[in-house]
Amino acid sequence: MAMMDETSGPAAGVLTRRRFIERLGLVGGTTMILAGMEALGFGIGSAHAAPPVLTGSGNGKSIVVLGAGLAGMTAAYELTKSGYKVTVLEARSFAGGRCQSARAGVTITELGGQAQTCNFDDGLYINHGPWRIPYHHRSTLHYTKTFRVPLELFVNDNDNSYVYFEKGTGPLAGKPIRKGQIAADARGNAAELLAKVVNKGGLDLPMTQEDRDLFVAYLVNEGYLSPKDLAYSGAEGRGYEIHPGAGVDPGPGKLTTPYSMTDVLHSKTWSVLTSVAGYEQQRTMFQPVGGMDRIAKAFEKQVGHLIRYSSVVQKIKQSDAGVEVAYTDSDGKPAVVKGDYCICTIPLSVLKSIDMNVSAPFKEAMNNVAYAPVGKIGLQMKRRFWEEDHAIYGGHVHTDMRDIGSMSLPSTGFQSQKGVILGYYQFGNEAAKISAKTPAERAAHAVAAGQKIFPEYAENFETAFSVAWHRVAYNLGGWAEWKEDGRRDYYPTLCKPDGRIYLAGEHLSYMTGWQAGAIESAWQQIAHLHRRVMA
Amino acid sequence: MKSLILAGPMIASLISFSGAQAAPATGAALFAENCAACHQPKGEGIAGAFPALAKNAFVKGDPKVVAATILNGRGGMPSFRSDLSDAEIAAVLTFVRASWGNRAVPITPVVVASARSAKVAEGPRKIMQAH
Numbered sequence: 001m002a003m004m005d006e007t008s009g010p011a012a013g014v015l016t017r018r019r020f021i022e023r024l025g026l027v028g029g030t031t032m033i034l035a036g037m038e039a040l041g042f043g044i045g046s047a048h049a050a051p052p053v054l055t056g057s058g059n060g061k062s063i064v065v066l067g068a069g070l071a072g073m074t075a076a077y078e079l080t081k082s083g084y085k086v087t088v089l090e091a092r093s094f095a096g097g098r099c100q101s102a103r104a105g106v107t108i109t110e111l112g113g114q115a116q117t118c119n120f121d122d123g124l125y126i127n128h129g130p131w132r133i134p135y136h137h138r139s140t141l142h143y144t145k146t147f148r149v150p151l152e153l154f155v156n157d158n159d160n161s162y163v164y165f166e167k168g169t170g171p172l173a174g175k176p177i178r179k180g181q182i183a184a185d186a187r188g189n190a191a192e193l194l195a196k197v198v199n200k201g202g203l204d205l206p207m208t209q210e211d212r213d214l215f216v217a218y219l220v221n222e223g224y225l226s227p228k229d230l231a232y233s234g235a236e237g238r239g240y241e242i243h244p245g246a247g248v249d250p251g252p253g254k255l256t257t258p259y260s261m262t263d264v265l266h267s268k269t270w271s272v273l274t275s276v277a278g279y280e281q282q283r284t285m286f287q288p289v290g291g292m293d294r295i296a297k298a299f300e301k302q303v304g305h306l307i308r309y310s311s312v313v314q315k316i317k318q319s320d321a322g323v324e325v326a327y328t329d330s331d332g333k334p335a336v337v338k339g340d341y342c343i344c345t346i347p348l349s350v351l352k353s354i355d356m357n358v359s360a361p362f363k364e365a366m367n368n369v370a371y372a373p374v375g376k377i378g379l380q381m382k383r384r385f386w387e388e389d390h391a392i393y394g395g396h397v398h399t400d401m402r403d404i405g406s407m408s409l410p411s412t413g414f415q416s417q418k419g420v421i422l423g424y425y426q427f428g429n430e431a432a433k434i435s436a437k438t439p440a441e442r443a444a445h446a447v448a449a450g451q452k453i454f455p456e457y458a459e460n461f462e463t464a465f466s467v468a469w470h471r472v473a474y475n476l477g478g479w480a481e482w483k484e485d486g487r488r489d490y491y492p493t494l495c496k497p498d499g500r501i502y503l504a505g506e507h508l509s510y511m512t513g514w515q516a517g518a519i520e521s522a523w524q525q526i527a528h529l530h531r532r533v534m535a
Numbered sequence: 536m537k538s539l540i541l542a543g544p545m546i547a548s549l550i551s552f553s554g555a556q557a558a559p560a561t562g563a564a565l566f567a568e569n570c571a572a573c574h575q576p577k578g579e580g581i582a583g584a585f586p587a588l589a590k591n592a593f594v595k596g597d598p599k600v601v602a603a604t605i606l607n608g609r610g611g612m613p614s615f616r617s618d619l620s621d622a623e624i625a626a627v628l629t630f631v632r633a634s635w636g637n638r639a640v641p642i643t644p645v646v647v648a649s650a651r652s653a654k655v656a657e658g659p660r661k662i663m664q665a666h
C-alpha cells in the first residue's frame with residue numbers, strides 16, 4: 001500500500017504517522033484505527049477487543065457450560081449466536097458468579113460462618129466482588145457497550161483523601177494526612193535537593209550545560225521550586241488552611257505550610273506515591289452505574305433461558321462419544337446432562353475436588369494453583385461526612401493499619417444523604433485472620449479503624465455486609481494466584497482441552513482477578529472449540 | 536463557612552491509640568486468630584474446601600516441613616512469614632500437634648528459625664495485588 005511508504009524512510013515522523021492513522025480511519029473506521037495504532041506500537045488494550053468471529057455454524061452441536069459467571073455466560077452467549085445448543089449448569093440460585101453487588105435482601109453464609117442479610121437502604125450497595133474496570137480491558141468494555149450498561153467514573157486516586165500510617169515515626173505518624181500534601185512535599189523537597197546539587201555542578205552528569213539548565217527548569221516545574229533560590233516552600237495544590245474567597249476576609253486565603261522532608265520520610269507515607277499510575281490501576285477507572293452486577297444481569301438477560309440454576313455439578317465424565325455431567329438439581333435430586341463438548345468455568349479451587357476423568361497431568365496441574373484469601377466489608381453511613389466535613393469525593397484511604405488493607409469512599413451518589421464505605425479490603429493472612437470473626441466483630445474491627453481517621457465514623461455507622469471470598473462456597477478464594485513455576489509447568493496444560501473438556505475462567509489468563517480475564521479466556525476457548533468442530 | 540480547616544484529622548490524632556505491648560499469645564489463641572477461619576475451631580476443616588488438621592498425618596510429620604508450610608503458605612493457604620514470629624509459629628504448631636487427637640513432638644522456635652532461613656525452593660510468592 002502506498003501509505004506504508006509514507007511512514008518509512010527519512011521523512012517518517014509524527015505528522016506522517018498521524019496522516020497514516022487518518023487514512024486508516026477513512027478506510028475502515030475506528031476498528032481499523034485501533035488495529036493501526038497497535039501496529040505502530042501505540043497499544044492501548046488487552047489482547048482482544050472483540051469476540052472471535054465463529055465463521056460457519058456449530059450446526060446444533062451441544063455444549064454443556066459449567067458455571068454461569070462471566071466466563072460461562074460469555075461462552076453461552078457467543079456459542080448460541082453461532083448455532084450451538086448450549087446448556088449452562090450453575091450451582092447458585094443466581095447468575096454472575098463473583099460479579100455480584102450486595103444491596104437490601106442479598107444474603108450470604110460463608111462456610112463455617114453465620115448467615116448475613118444485607119440491610120442497606122434502597123439504592124445503596126457495595127461491590128463486594130469486582131468494583132473497577134481499567135480503560136484497556138476492552139473485552140469487558142465491549143459487553144458493557146453492547147448490552148448498554150451505563151458506566152460512570154471510578155475515582156481510583158484522590159489527592160484530597162487521607163493517608164494514615166501509624167508504623168512510621170515522627171510528627172506525621174498516626175495522623176491522617178492528605179495524600180496530595182505528601183505528594184507535594186515529597187516531590188518538592190526531592191526536587192529542591194536535586195536541583196541545588198545539579199545547579200552547583202555537584203553531580204557528574206553526562207549532560208551539556210544547556211541540558212543541565214533545562215533539567216533544573218524541569219525540577220523547578222516538577223517541585224514547585226522558587227526559580228530564584230531553588231527552594232521548595234509549599235505549593236498551591238497542597239491546599240489552603242483558609243481558602244481564598246470574597247472581599248478582604250477571607251480574601252486571598254492562607255496557604256498550608258509544607259511538612260519537612262525528614263517528617264515525610266519518617267512517616268513512610270511516601271510509599272503510596274509513584275510517578276505514574278500502574279498498568280492495572282489508573283487514577284480514574286470505570287464502574288457500572290448502580291453496581292457491578294449490572295454486567296451480570298445484562299448477560300443474564302441474553303442467556304438466562306439457557307441456565308439451570310441451583311444445579312451443583314458432582315461428576316464430569318467424558319468418552320469418545322461425548323460428555324456426561326452429573327449434578328444435583330434445584331430439588332436436590334440427581335440429574336444428568338449430556339453434550340458433545342464441555343466448557344468448564346468452575347474455579348480450580350472448587351473443581352479439583354470434583355470427580356472428573358481427565359489425564360493425570362491435567363489433574364496435577366489443577367492442584368498447583370493457589371487462590372487468594374480476600375476480604376471486603378461495606379459499611380452504611382447515616383451521613384456522607386467524608387464529603388461534608390472533609391471534602392473527599394471518592395478515592396481510597398491508604399493505611400498501614402493491621403488487617404485493614406485499604407478503605408474506599410464511594411464514587412457514586414455524591415452529595416446524597418447516605419453512603420456505603422468500603423471499610424477494609426485485605427488479602428492473604430490478614431484476610432484469613434479477619435474472616436475468623438463474626439460479622440458483628442468484623443464490623444467493629446472496621447469501624448474502630450475508620451474512627452482513627454474520621455472522628456464521625458462510629459456515630460454514623462448503621463449496618464454492615466462483609467464477605468471473605470476464601471470461605472464462599474463455589475469460589476473458595478478471590479482469584480487464582482499463579483506462581484512462576486506454576487505458570488511454567490502447569491498453566492499451559494490447563495489451557496489445552498483434555499479430550500472434550502475445555503477449561504475457561506479468569507484463572508486461565510494473565511489477567512487473573514479481572515473480569516476481562518474471564519471473558520477473554522472464554523473467547524479463546526470457544527474459538528479453539530469451534531475450529532475443531534469445523535475441521 | 537468561611538474556611539475549611541482541618542479540624543477532623545487533628546481530633547482523630549488525639550484519640551489515636553498508642554500501641555500498648557500485649558502479652559505473648561498462647562498457641563490456642565494464635566490458632567483461633569489465624570487459622571480457625573478456614574480449618575475451623577476444632578481443626579475439623581470443611582470437606583472439599585479446607586483440610587482437617589485433626590488426626591492429620593502431615594501435621595504430625597517432620598517439624599521442618601510443617602514449619603515451612605506456615606512460613607511459605609501452601610495451596611490456598613497464605614504465607615504467615617511476615618506476620619508471625621518464630622516463637623508464635625512454634626507455639627501455634629505445638630498446640631495443633633497436641634490437640635484433637637493429634638500427638639506429635641512440640642516444635643521449637645529454633646526449628647522455625649532454621650526453616651525461615653532455608654531457601655524457598657519455588658521462589659517467593661508474588662506479592663498480593665489489589666484488583
Ligand SMILES: Cc1cc2nc3c(=O)[nH]c(=O)nc-3n(C[C@H](O)[C@H](O)[C@H](O)COP(=O)(O)OP(=O)(O)OC[C@H]3O[C@@H](n4cnc5c(N)ncnc54)[C@H](O)[C@@H]3O)c2cc1C
Pocket residue numbers: 066067068069070071072089090091092095096097098099128129130131132133140311312313314345346347350374376469474475477478479504505506507512513514515516517518666
Ligand atoms: C474481591 C474481588 C475484587 C475484584 N475486583 C475486580 C475488579 O475491580 N475488576 C475486575 O474486572 N475484576 C475484579 N475481580 C475479579 C472478577 O470478579 C473475576 O475475575 C471474574 O468475575 C471471574 O469470572 P469467572 O467466570 O472466571 O468465575 P466465577 O465468576 O467465579 O464463575 C464461576 C461460576 O461457577 C459456579 N460454580 C462453582 N462450582 C460449581 C459447581 N459445582 N456446579 C455448578 N456451578 C458451579 C459458580 O457459582 C460461579 O457462578 C475481583 C474479584 C474479587 C473476589
